[in-house]
Amino acid sequence: MVKTEHVGTSECEHRRLVKREHELVCAECGLVTSEFDPSSKPYSYNRPGIWDYTSFKLGSDRLTSRERTELAVATRIDILSSNLVLPGHVSAQAMVEARKILRAVRGKAGVRLTVVETAIVAVWNACKITKTPLSMKEYAGTLKAMGLNYDENRIYRLLNRASRVMNLPRKLMQPRDYIPKITAKLCAKAPYRYLSTVERYAAEIAESAEKELKGRNPVYSAAAAIYAANETLGGRIGRSDIAEAACVGEGIGNLGEELAVKSVGFILERIMDAEARRLVEAQA
Numbered sequence: 001m002v003k004t005e006h007v008g009t010s011e012c013e014h015r016r017l018v019k020r021e022h023e024l025v026c027a028e029c030g031l032v033t034s035e036f037d038p039s040s041k042p043y044s045y046n047r048p049g050i051w052d053y054t055s056f057k058l059g060s061d062r063l064t065s066r067e068r069t070e071l072a073v074a075t076r077i078d079i080l081s082s083n084l085v086l087p088g089h090v091s092a093q094a095m096v097e098a099r100k101i102l103r104a105v106r107g108k109a110g111v112r113l114t115v116v117e118t119a120i121v122a123v124w125n126a127c128k129i130t131k132t133p134l135s136m137k138e139y140a141g142t143l144k145a146m147g148l149n150y151d152e153n154r155i156y157r158l159l160n161r162a163s164r165v166m167n168l169p170r171k172l173m174q175p176r177d178y179i180p181k182i183t184a185k186l187c188a189k190a191p192y193r194y195l196s197t198v199e200r201y202a203a204e205i206a207e208s209a210e211k212e213l214k215g216r217n218p219v220y221s222a223a224a225a226i227y228a229a230n231e232t233l234g235g236r237i238g239r240s241d242i243a244e245a246a247c248v249g250e251g252i253g254n255l256g257e258e259l260a261v262k263s264v265g266f267i268l269e270r271i272m273d274a275e276a277r278r279l280v281e282a283q284a
Helices: 065-084 088-106 115-129 136-145 152-162 175-184 192-208 218-233 239-246 252-283
Strands: 017-020 023-026 032-035
Touching (some): 065 088, 065 115, 088 115, 115 152, 136 152, 175 218, 175 239, 192 218, 192 252, 218 239, 218 252, 239 252
Antiparallel strands (some): 017 023, 023 032
């Protein structure tokens, strides 16, 4: 705070101070009593990242054999997370899972995982634990684009091998978990407000049709729910665009049409419920 020299009434005690732009001014005599910097310092908060969950410190002179292996796995996870566009907390969870895998493998004879295999399993486990939508088809496609020869069947075999040394997460993803990720890929196909409404209706359709979708591929079901919502709201997005965004076949139209018919009744029921509530409130 910097005191300023201004002429004011000597009898005034300057008890009523008010802010005027970047100055404090006496409301009685108009004396500027101080000046302050209106710009505040930016608040910075460094969230823990993947390297905060390793057992070694970056910049160490010498790493043990185990630490070098952990460093190689962490590097792979970092690259894989970047290609999958995963949030920071997911890649950090992947590093936690990787350390669990490395400890389990060291204590189990006859089961060995390479650095790449450890990273693949760790990222998959992290997505399951954090409920981050990632389909096996998308995962295999990303690995292939990175030059890694892992199709869906090979990833399943790898997970089966890893399950011999540790319990893999068994959380089942629901169709509504995949809907936001699919609609995010359609941002160039329709206005944001329309997509937002489609996303909301698709989630409600998927929830109301839980019995019909039980046992189906959740990604396929999510795409069908989006198709149904889109058809109900005007059909601005093409079926092929939805299928491409979800990495599924255009056969979603058949299931989507069934869900669209069901959604009409669902929407009418909601309208009738709203009208009934309005009448009850009017009589009260």
